[in-house]
Amino acid sequence: MGIWVFAEEISGAPSPGSLELVSKARDFGDVSVFYVGAGSDEAWAALGDHGATAVSHLDTGSTLPSGPAAAALAELVGDASVVLFGMGNTDRDVAGRLAAKLGKPVVANVLDLSVDGAVSVKSEILGGTKAVTTEITTDGPAIVVTRPKAFTASPSGGTAPAVTTVASPDSGRAGAAAITEQHSEDSDGPSLEAADVVVSGGRGLGGAEKFEMMDELAALLGGAVGGTRAVVDAGWVPYSYQVGQTGKTVKPSVYIACGVSGAMQHLVGMKGSNTIIAINKDPEAPIFSVSDLGIVGDLHEVVPQLIEALKARA
Amino acid sequence: MNIAVCVKQIPDPATPYELDDANHWVIRPEDQVLDDTDRSGVEIALQLAEATDGTVTLYSMGPSGSLQGVRQALAMGADEAVIVEDEGLKGSDALTTARILAAAIQQKGFDLVVAGTESTDGYTGVMPQMMSEFLDVPCLSFARKVDAGDGQVTIERQTSTGYDVVAAPIPALVTVTAGIEPRYPTFKGIMQAKSKPVTTMTAADLGVSQDATQVIRSVEPVPAREAGEIVEDDGEAYQKIVALLEDRKVI
Numbered sequence: 001m002g003i004w005v006f007a008e009e010i011s012g013a014p015s016p017g018s019l020e021l022v023s024k025a026r027d028f029g030d031v032s033v034f035y036v037g038a039g040s041d042e043a044w045a046a047l048g049d050h051g052a053t054a055v056s057h058l059d060t061g062s063t064l065p066s067g068p069a070a071a072a073l074a075e076l077v078g079d080a081s082v083v084l085f086g087m088g089n090t091d092r093d094v095a096g097r098l099a100a101k102l103g104k105p106v107v108a109n110v111l112d113l114s115v116d117g118a119v120s121v122k123s124e125i126l127g128g129t130k131a132v133t134t135e136i137t138t139d140g141p142a143i144v145v146t147r148p149k150a151f152t153a154s155p156s157g158g159t160a161p162a163v164t165t166v167a168s169p170d171s172g173r174a175g176a177a178a179i180t181e182q183h184s185e186d187s188d189g190p191s192l193e194a195a196d197v198v199v200s201g202g203r204g205l206g207g208a209e210k211f212e213m214m215d216e217l218a219a220l221l222g223g224a225v226g227g228t229r230a231v232v233d234a235g236w237v238p239y240s241y242q243v244g245q246t247g248k249t250v251k252p253s254v255y256i257a258c259g260v261s262g263a264m265q266h267l268v269g270m271k272g273s274n275t276i277i278a279i280n281k282d283p284e285a286p287i288f289s290v291s292d293l294g295i296v297g298d299l300h301e302v303v304p305q306l307i308e309a310l311k312a313r314a
Numbered sequence: 315m316n317i318a319v320c321v322k323q324i325p326d327p328a329t330p331y332e333l334d335d336a337n338h339w340v341i342r343p344e345d346q347v348l349d350d351t352d353r354s355g356v357e358i359a360l361q362l363a364e365a366t367d368g369t370v371t372l373y374s375m376g377p378s379g380s381l382q383g384v385r386q387a388l389a390m391g392a393d394e395a396v397i398v399e400d401e402g403l404k405g406s407d408a409l410t411t412a413r414i415l416a417a418a419i420q421q422k423g424f425d426l427v428v429a430g431t432e433s434t435d436g437y438t439g440v441m442p443q444m445m446s447e448f449l450d451v452p453c454l455s456f457a458r459k460v461d462a463g464d465g466q467v468t469i470e471r472q473t474s475t476g477y478d479v480v481a482a483p484i485p486a487l488v489t490v491t492a493g494i495e496p497r498y499p500t501f502k503g504i505m506q507a508k509s510k511p512v513t514t515m516t517a518a519d520l521g522v523s524q525d526a527t528q529v530i531r532s533v534e535p536v537p538a539r540e541a542g543e544i545v546e547d548d549g550e551a552y553q554k555i556v557a558l559l560e561d562r563k564v565i
Contacts, residue, residue, distance in 0.1 A: 089472060096441070108439055108440065128536060138527045172450065174446070177480050177481070177486070178481055180480070182476070183477050183479075185475065185477070232493070239491075254559065256555075274562070289539075291544070292542035292558070293542055
């Protein structure tokens with residue numbers, strides 16, 4: 001038995017989502033972590049501090065992790081009750097391959113789970129309009145992919161876990177993809193996921209250059225800038241800005257949506273915000289249905305006025 | 315290069331989705347549309363096929379209905395379509411879907427499989443990865459750019475901090491984000507699509523059966539957020555935002 005958590009290394013540390021999962025997994029017993037990345041004493045300490053008791057460490061070097069990681073995990077998790085993954089791209093790659101290897105189903109978009117003999121999960125479907133409770137009826141590990149921020153990362157004051165190095169398995173053609181270059185597109189200011197205020201731009205902005213206005217507004221509020229899938233796909237801002245089903249999930253105190261229509265895929269990533277303010281010229285825009293304050297108007301007038309008013313107060 | 319593209323017909327996302335009471339499955343009308351997120355995959359496949367004098371075959375599972383969605387992809391320029399349709403496959407999860415599509419693709423053979431990153435209606439988001447395991451190929455995922463040639467495929471893979479360049483020998487599977495602008499079907503393309511071959515298969519033809527591995531215990535509506543205040547901008551609406559920001563103590 002036992003519970004496993006998949007953790008990808010991001011910028012030298014366990015991904016923030018993996019620490020959320022380790023914290024939650026403590027409810028169900030001893031937590032083993034499968035860690036993919038270079039690894040470090042700091043990373044082990046962070047995992048231990050959140051409740052991991054054991055870490056299996058795989059460094060795939062320049063190989064794309066999904067092939068070897070799924071092969072190695074399949075050997076380890078045989079008698080586990082649950083293997084928990086986040087929604088990161090590598091999380092999803094490994095979860096899918098592992099499930100196919102083991103012949104087990106994946107439940108995704110999970111917001112809560114219980115392990116009481118049977119594994120039961122709660123998720124939301126159809127853009128977060130319906131809540132579904134699903135019971136896994138197969139034996140062996142349930143593969144569960146959770147939404148970011150479904151759980152809160154909370155240190156338990158645990159000590160450093162026992163770390164075992166996993167030899168890279170021969171995963172054949174599955175492991176034949178190599179990372180040949182890495183590019184970082186990091187932005188300044190607070191990270192989108194941690195920011196207390198998020199200023200988000202959609203198609204209604206009209207062009208990439210209008211994100212300067214978003215930057216200025218966010219800076220005045222000490223916040224971060226996000227965007228919809230549409231503006232990321234259009235190349236106006238990098239993917240790291242994307243808020244929504246396939247991007248980041250944010251829960252700031254205040255979310256300001258500018259020229260965002262409110263497609264299902266976007267709402268999933270931000271409707272947990274404490275206060276939502278929307279500016280859109282279309283009174284029928286779905287974003288207004290989740291807004292605490294909706295301004296039907298031209299954002300190109302309202303936002304500059306808002307910026308001036310905030311500057312006057314500074 | 316022979317390219318297999320996975321596409322899904324879904325109920326028009328502009329209409330509200332209904333679930334049937336007995337099984338909690340999405341009710342699928344006769345006329346379904348091509349999932350928008352598949353258009354980029356079709357586009358990439360067409361570009362690679364054009365560059366290598368190859369073919370593009372669409373693979374889809376689910377009730378074919380009027381075939382409207384599949385015809386939309388054929389109208390963009392795909393050569394033919396294979397649809398697996400089976401009463402017994404209703405309510406299949408991602409694992410069964412992956413088995414079925416992989417078996418259908420395997421039967422005809424392929425150099426490259428292209429899929430979207432997730433469907434708009436179900437969005438489990440792991441089906442292509444499962445398929446890559448069944449096909450025993452590398453999965454180059456979340457590609458915002460794809461190049462292929464000389465027996466190799468190279469992508470730009472989105473990461474949480476930027477992007478990686480990832481390369482693998484073919485055969486391989488690629489999942490694409492919607493960053494690749496799809497072409498619009500031409501009138502000629504729409505006319506030709508009507509006579510392009512569409513083959514229908516069953517699960518039995520492929521020797522795959524569905525395992526029931528999860529049971530939905532309940533489906534409940536999520537309480538909507540309380541409706542807020544909506545105001546028409548009269549030139550002063552920004553002051554309402556300032557007041558709310560003050561109230562929430564962020565300024």
